[in-house]
Amino acid sequence: MPYAPQHPKEAELQAASVQLNHTAVYARDRQLSADFLAAILGLEVGAPFGPFLPVDLGNGVTLDYYEKRDEPIQPQHYAFLVPEEQFDGMIARLEAVGVTYYADPHHTEPGRTNGLFGGRGAYFDDPDGHNMEIITRPYVRP
Numbered sequence: 001m002p003y004a005p006q007h008p009k010e011a012e013l014q015a016a017s018v019q020l021n022h023t024a025v026y027a028r029d030r031q032l033s034a035d036f037l038a039a040i041l042g043l044e045v046g047a048p049f050g051p052f053l054p055v056d057l058g059n060g061v062t063l064d065y066y067e068k069r070d071e072p073i074q075p076q077h078y079a080f081l082v083p084e085e086q087f088d089g090m091i092a093r094l095e096a097v098g099v100t101y102y103a104d105p106h107h108t109e110p111g112r113t114n115g116l117f118g119g120r121g122a123y124f125d126d127p128d129g130h131n132m133e134i135i136t137r138p139y140v141r142p
């Protein structure tokens, strides 16, 4: 018998207590990719944990860099909510290492940032082509 919530709001209440804790991020070179993200965002790379190289984010989520060499890496999208006062520094570090940033997710507006939802945002590729996004305001959904 399929599971059915007991109360119309039960699923909503349950979801409120569930948090993303960690996820694996595929990389050809975990050190290179973890170092790149940490350097751009101003974070630390943690000690290796088995096959994983962790980068801890401010909301308790860990990105566990994991090397995948047997097949091509499918680029994923990761978006980071960052403090407004750190945004310019991140853009400056991208420029310093020669990584192009874009105002849009399809990378058609190079060298520009966006002003979505009253904040600022930009997209850039990590060494494996993952589409990284930094925003200073969360998306507003209808």
Ligand SMILES: [Fe+2]
Binding pocket: 077, 079, 133
């Ligand atoms: Fe996004």
